[in-house]
Amino acid sequence: MTLDRFDRFHGLLLLLVAGGLVLLLAVAESGGGRSAAGVDKAMEQALDYQARVAFVQKLYGPVEDLRRDGQLQQALLKLDELERRYPGEAHGYILRGEILGEMGVLAEAVASYVAALRLNGDYVDARSPLSRQTEIRQLVDDGLRILGGQARSHPENLSLAAAVKNVHYLQSRLAGGCE
Amino acid sequence: MNLRDCHLWIVIAAGAFLGALGVLLAVWGNPENSGICVSCFIENSAGALGFHENARMQYLRPELIGFVLGAAACAAGFREFRSRGGSAPLPRLVSGIFLMVGCAVFIGCPIKLFLRFTAGDLTAVAGVLGLVAGVWAGLKGLGGGVHLGSSREEGRGSGFLVPGFFLLLLVLFIARPGFLIFSGRGSAAQHAPWLLALGGGALLGALAQRSRFCITGGVRDTLLLGRRSPLLWGLLAFVAAATALNLATGRFHLGLYGQPGAHLDHLWSFLGMALVGWISVLIGGCPFRQLIKAGEGDADAGLVVVGMFIGGALVQSWGIAATAAGVSLVGKAAVLAGCLFVLGATLLFRERAPA
Numbered sequence: 001m002t003l004d005r006f007d008r009f010h011g012l013l014l015l016l017v018a019g020g021l022v023l024l025l026a027v028a029e030s031g032g033g034r035s036a037a038g039v040d041k042a043m044e045q046a047l048d049y050q051a052r053v054a055f056v057q058k059l060y061g062p063v064e065d066l067r068r069d070g071q072l073q074q075a076l077l078k079l080d081e082l083e084r085r086y087p088g089e090a091h092g093y094i095l096r097g098e099i100l101g102e103m104g105v106l107a108e109a110v111a112s113y114v115a116a117l118r119l120n121g122d123y124v125d126a127r128s129p130l131s132r133q134t135e136i137r138q139l140v141d142d143g144l145r146i147l148g149g150q151a152r153s154h155p156e157n158l159s160l161a162a163a164v165k166n167v168h169y170l171q172s173r174l175a176g177g178c179e
Numbered sequence: 180m181n182l183r184d185c186h187l188w189i190v191i192a193a194g195a196f197l198g199a200l201g202v203l204l205a206v207w208g209n210p211e212n213s214g215i216c217v218s219c220f221i222e223n224s225a226g227a228l229g230f231h232e233n234a235r236m237q238y239l240r241p242e243l244i245g246f247v248l249g250a251a252a253c254a255a256g257f258r259e260f261r262s263r264g265g266s267a268p269l270p271r272l273v274s275g276i277f278l279m280v281g282c283a284v285f286i287g288c289p290i291k292l293f294l295r296f297t298a299g300d301l302t303a304v305a306g307v308l309g310l311v312a313g314v315w316a317g318l319k320g321l322g323g324g325v326h327l328g329s330s331r332e333e334g335r336g337s338g339f340l341v342p343g344f345f346l347l348l349l350v351l352f353i354a355r356p357g358f359l360i361f362s363g364r365g366s367a368a369q370h371a372p373w374l375l376a377l378g379g380g381a382l383l384g385a386l387a388q389r390s391r392f393c394i395t396g397g398v399r400d401t402l403l404l405g406r407r408s409p410l411l412w413g414l415l416a417f418v419a420a421a422t423a424l425n426l427a428t429g430r431f432h433l434g435l436y437g438q439p440g441a442h443l444d445h446l447w448s449f450l451g452m453a454l455v456g457w458i459s460v461l462i463g464g465c466p467f468r469q470l471i472k473a474g475e476g477d478a479d480a481g482l483v484v485v486g487m488f489i490g491g492a493l494v495q496s497w498g499i500a501a502t503a504a505g506v507s508l509v510g511k512a513a514v515l516a517g518c519l520f521v522l523g524a525t526l527l528f529r530e531r532a533p534a
Contacts, residue, residue, distance in 0.1 A: 041358055041359070041360045042357070045234055045360060168437060168443075175432075175440075177286070
């Protein structure tokens with residue numbers, strides 16, 4: 001391939017622009033240009049998440065207080081009230097699941113955890129400050145043993161079958177994988 | 180089968196390494212049963228570039244970069260790098276989008292389909308059947324004269340653009356500028372050490388370039404040639420290596436329930452993978468093969484890759500991607516739209532014999 005004057009000129013220009021780009025990036029790096037760019041999406045995302053966690057903990061604080069005092073019915077009523085104001089918030093379903101679990105209503109507790117995880121997978125993630133991985137694992141063990149046993153003895157019972165399906169969903173989420 | 184055929188052994192090596200690394204990358208940190216999943220990796224990478232907002236699916240996967248650059252280096256080394264393209268560009272772009280739709284509804288590309296299957300996930304059986312049915316339908320189409328056209332040599336270097344883009348992604352991955360987003364939680368936060376991922380990806384890219392190994396190609400050739408097809412033996416080597424390693428590492432859990440990244444909507448698993456198989460036959464390879472061909476300078480495959488990135492963003496942004504809960508209404512509609520697209524392409528791109 002022979003290069004004429006036109007090719008050589010543009011080739012030289014290409015090298016100059018590439019050199020300029022490298023120089024620009026090097027100068028920006030050493031002069032703190034990286035932070036001056038103001039685009040740090042990971043930082044923004046982390047800040048948003050921290051703010052959300054703090055907001056959720058503050059919002060559901062009264063429910064936690066009622067629960068600690070053993071006033072489980074009042075806590076459930078308070079959750080109903082919050083659910084009307086924030087219908088897409090998963091944390092309420094987690095708390096409802098925990099309270100129902102304490103009350104011994106296993107199938108409903110499982111259903112509430114399922115509703116929460118469908119809205120937000122953080123609760124099954126060990127890295128999240130909201131993680132409920134241990135509780136969900138315990139619930140799955142109990143669910144498979146108790147609800148699974150009942151469903152086997154009463155195969156005609158559709159609500160038991162639905163409850164077992166919910167347990168399997170939680171089991172699958174615990175197993176990980178892409179989402 | 181000719182045991183003295185060097186190509187056969189390269190295909191078997193490619194299949195075995197793909198199966199082995201598919202399990203090992205999960206052992207080293209990738210999500211369960213997703214040691215290698217081209218569609219999941221593209222969704223993650225599209226998220227890392229800011230194309231979608233799912234904070235749990237954002238990571239620039241080095242494996243993808245390795246596939247393309249490994250294939251490009253190998254093709255250049257063996258003087259097989261050729262810029263070529265120009266065959267039905269827009270239908271290929273849209274095919275890339277629908278490939279991702281099919282994969283997202285099943286939750287995984289054809290490689291992950293077999294990785295799930297070899298880990299004992301029985302929900303993958305519907306996907307295997309769907310993939311075979313899709314490839315069979317695609318073959319019937321080819322037999323009936325459906326053809327997107329032949330690519331031709333292009334002397335203008337368009338084949339360098341996709342490898343160049345992935346080289347840029349490698350620079351971005353190392354430099355970590357502020358506009359890249361890497362998830363701190365969720366499945367994208369699970370990843371193997373990046374040098375292992377990049378090296379493994381490059382090795383597989385090079386082997387796949389030499390062998391032309393492809394999952395849907397293996398199914399296609401098996402349907403056409405039976406056991407005379409080298410790709411069948413590559414596929415069997417993949418299954419054997421992945422099953423052995425899943426058993427050895429305690430990752431084999433036979434069953435329908437509680438499987439990672441799986442759902443019980445079997446009909447939609449079947450249809451999602453059928454769509455992937457059908458499109459793959461029409462465009463000449465599965466998502467993995469498209470990356471390898473793009474690395475070799477095939478601009479047509481490069482457009483499919485661009486389509487897959489768009490699709491990766493859309494399936495997350497529009498809620499098309501399935502979860503363990505099942506397939507959403509939007510996901511089901513998207514699969515049916517994909518079927519309409521393939522049927523339309525079958526009618527429009529058919530070379531009919533003169534009356």
